Amino acid sequence: MTGSARKKKLKQLLAAAEEVDQAQQISRFNHRHKRRVSDLQAEVKDLNDHIDVLEDRIDTLEALKVKPQKLAPLRPVPRRSGKLPACHVALASDWHTCEHVSAKHTAGKNRHDQSIGEERAWRWADGMIKMAKNDMRTCDIKTVVIWLGGDFLVNDSLHYKSERSCDLSPADEARFIRNLLASILTHIRSSLDVDRIVIPTSWGNHDRSTPKMLAGLASDYSHIQPVYRDLQDWFSKEKSMEFRISESEWCELNAHGYPLLFHHGHSIRYGGGVGGLAVPLLRHVGRLRSDYSFRTLSVGHFHQRGIYQGGAAFSNGSLVGANGYSIALGLPSEPPSQVSFLIDLTRMEVANYYVIWGQ
Numbered sequence: 001m002t003g004s005a006r007k008k009k010l011k012q013l014l015a016a017a018e019e020v021d022q023a024q025q026i027s028r029f030n031h032r033h034k035r036r037v038s039d040l041q042a043e044v045k046d047l048n049d050h051i052d053v054l055e056d057r058i059d060t061l062e063a064l065k066v067k068p069q070k071l072a073p074l075r076p077v078p079r080r081s082g083k084l085p086a087c088h089v090a091l092a093s094d095w096h097t098c099e100h101v102s103a104k105h106t107a108g109k110n111r112h113d114q115s116i117g118e119e120r121a122w123r124w125a126d127g128m129i130k131m132a133k134n135d136m137r138t139c140d141i142k143t144v145v146i147w148l149g150g151d152f153l154v155n156d157s158l159h160y161k162s163e164r165s166c167d168l169s170p171a172d173e174a175r176f177i178r179n180l181l182a183s184i185l186t187h188i189r190s191s192l193d194v195d196r197i198v199i200p201t202s203w204g205n206h207d208r209s210t211p212k213m214l215a216g217l218a219s220d221y222s223h224i225q226p227v228y229r230d231l232q233d234w235f236s237k238e239k240s241m242e243f244r245i246s247e248s249e250w251c252e253l254n255a256h257g258y259p260l261l262f263h264h265g266h267s268i269r270y271g272g273g274v275g276g277l278a279v280p281l282l283r284h285v286g287r288l289r290s291d292y293s294f295r296t297l298s299v300g301h302f303h304q305r306g307i308y309q310g311g312a313a314f315s316n317g318s319l320v321g322a323n324g325y326s327i328a329l330g331l332p333s334e335p336p337s338q339v340s341f342l343i344d345l346t347r348m349e350v351a352n353y354y355v356i357w358g359q
Contacts, residue, residue: 150204
């Protein structure tokens with residue numbers, strides 16, 4: 001083949017390659033423009049969900065850098081004749097007391113408003129007192145621990161709410177919750193014959209005043225933290241009431257030699273599928289033990305009650321029950337309930353586990 005023939009053949013090949021390339025570009029262009037608006041919205045949603053997951057992971061890692069507040073251990077309990085030294089622990093979180101839930105949006109499974117929420121809170125208080133008194137018949141209980149674990153507010157100001165979730169502003173809702181908790185704690189104090197009631201606290205994701213949880217600064221932007229401090233001042237003259245208000249993500253408490261760890265639970269990603277909450281929660285237990293000394297981790301947030309590995313971890317239920325959010329996402333919708341448990345201070349083990357019903 002002559003040189004001119006080779007050049008002509010090369011030009012033909014290049015022209016053919018350009019035609020193929022142009023055809024592919026046109027095909028891609030047409031494919032992109034055939035997508036509907038709903039397709040683009042779905043892609044944007046997937047990307048935002050992926051970004052949220054990455055941000056949550058970063059927040060969790062940053063939060064773990066915060067040095068936890070060191071809390072003095074409770075003094076050992078001397079054994080009384082014939083009774084087992086023990087400590088009763090009650091978990092209180094995720095009440096959403098003022099949230100609106102209609103039967104229409106929950107397929108008839110639940111109805112909730114501020115008055116129903118207040119009624120359920122008092123029902124929990126009476127149930128908690130009943131369980132503690134039941135333990136006192138056979139156990140020497142000098143201390144009752146009541147964990148206030150956050151999300152007592154529903155917080156109508158959260159940016160993703162498309163309609164009013166409660167009738168109160170966040171400030172008025174926080175004031176209402178403060179007065180309700182003060183009344184309930186007063187009732188518990190007058191009903192239980194114990195030397196001391198210790199109240200560790202955690203904030204929740206619904207308590208926040210910012211669009212996202214701020215790593216290391218969440219307590220500074222939480223509506224519930226001033227509520228806890230007001231309650232501490234409220235009971236400051238009551239020597240038997242002791243608040244342990246945590247400024248860090250993870251609240252530690254040594255209960256007569258038995259170390260406890262509390263966290264609202266928002267830093268744990270729900271596993272879904274077969275493992276559900278158990279797998280990520282127990283993985284967190286393993287990882288956290290490299291930084292914290294504890295026997296039992298207690299969380300809320302997921303509105304699911306449970307005991308894991310014989311008391312290595314507990315998850316608390318809610319008092320709001322099924323709502324439009326849980327129904328829409330197909331999440332487990334449990335009846336309103338909260339968790340309590342008993343610590344055997346001789347064996348240093350969890351002995352009893354209770355479910356306190358809210359309705």
